[in-house]
């Protein structure tokens with residue numbers, strides 16, 4: 001059969017699909033969002049089934065090895081404005097030595113992503129969630145516009161889960177898309193991280209210190225060389241900014257002179273492809289904590305216009321080869337890296353976006369960036385620090401917060417389904433979608449899981465749940481929705 005003929009199709013025979021279980025809440029995808037959704041639904045008293053296509057939990061944070069949680073918890077004066085499961089995860093990681101204890105003072109929180117996998121298992125087990133691994137949520141079961149669960153594929157074949165409400169945390173809104181929700185695709189990038197062992201960070205830092213002015217300044221995580229060195233010496237955390245290599249004078253000169261990746265070629269958008277389909281070979285984000293003895297490397301982008309299996313597969317395989325190509329360049333050229341060896345390469349290409357829903361509300365840049373006053377929404381499900389457009393540091397600079405609206409995770413055109421990943425909610429921002437960092441994904445996950453649980457208990461569509469019911473449950477679960485005055489204005493305090 002010619003499998004390339006996209007216009008061709010075959011007819012699948014109708015068949016009876018065995019029901020694995022009937023549950024209150026089905027969560028598809030066990031990344032940061034899905035785990036938070038499953039946990040909060042279970043803590044709200046629901047029976048929960050979580051389907052994860054990998055053999056581990058955590059998604060981009062573990063399978064793609066993204067070991068840095070952007071500190072979008074704290075505003076400039078140190079006030080913590082994001083609480084709930086997102087903060088609990090960081091706290092618990094810190095308790096077992098897998099994240100810095102003084103994480104509130106740092107712009108990025110370097111954590112041990114292997115430990116994170118097990119933390120999620122422990123928490124979900126404790127809450128009574130049924131987690132199925134190597135289980136791909138394949139097809140939503142529809143009754144008109146209502147999603148009644150989904151068929152999934154596993155080693156046991158095709159089975160169905162029936163659910164009162166479903167939360168789509170696949171990261172690319174797979175179920176919402178297949179249920180007929182209005183979705184948009186945008187040009188997005190993807191990367192795969194790897195870990196180096198035996199890097200001599202002190203030697204590397206000394207080398208960077210020989211040309212402090214050539215250090216990438218004004219970027220995320222650390223402002224300049226002095227802050228980078230201070231952070232390592234004071235907190236044991238090494239952080240070289242995302243994309244830092246693009247502004248690192250020594251790297252640019254060495255790359256040009258060595259021609260390690262040959263000549264670049266322009267793609268049809270005018271981007272420079274250096275190695276096969278790779279852009280930004282020199283992005284070179286790097287981070288670690290002294291306790292780990294390893295260094296995470298985040299470099300190389302693969303960009304795509306739509307979620308499509310042939311291209312994504314090509315990029316995913318290239319990314320694994322590229323890890324060794326860039327590792328070879330680094331060990332040959334960077335002082336402190338001579339003895340380094342690749343310890344582990346992530347297994348999933350990490351997608352920064354790609355597909356997102358059109359929701360009942362949109363998280364808007366005007367609300368999220370640049371405001372010196374709090375943005376208020378009646379359907380607030382969390383508060384997040386507002387970004388300062390003049391500074392690329394992750395921590396909210398002004399001290400003001402943006403209310404995250406529940407409507408942005410309620411898709412149009414389908415019912416009984418919410419989208420729980422910050423990557424695929426309705427938010428402005430293209431590839432840099434506004435609240436797609438790990439904390440944002442957990443925030444959305446917690447809110448959608450709780451909504452699905454409460455709605456299923458009442459026999460409702462989660463999108464129609466009275467918002468104060470959801471807000472009360474979120475407060476009960478420790479989420480911050482504003483200060484006391486604000487809670488009183490919302491009628492949540494007497």
Ligand SMILES: Cc1cc2nc3c(=O)[nH]c(=O)nc-3n(C[C@H](O)[C@H](O)[C@H](O)COP(=O)(O)OP(=O)(O)OC[C@H]3O[C@@H](n4cnc5c(N)ncnc54)[C@H](O)[C@@H]3O)c2cc1C
Pocket residue numbers: 028029030031032033034051052053054057058059060061064066068069070071135136137138169170171174190191192298350351352420421422423436437438439441
């Ligand atoms: C390269 C890169 C660097 C980043 N850097 C940072 C950073 O420094 N700091 C930060 O805070 N954030 C960063 N982010 C963003 C953040 O890591 C992610 O947006 C966030 O972790 C996404 O979590 P998620 O659960 O929404 O989605 P994902 O992590 O994508 O999780 C989706 C889960 O669903 C599973 N799945 C998918 N489809 C199905 C299906 N059909 N059935 C069953 N399971 C399925 C996947 O296996 C996965 O486990 C980065 C992202 C990338 C890609």
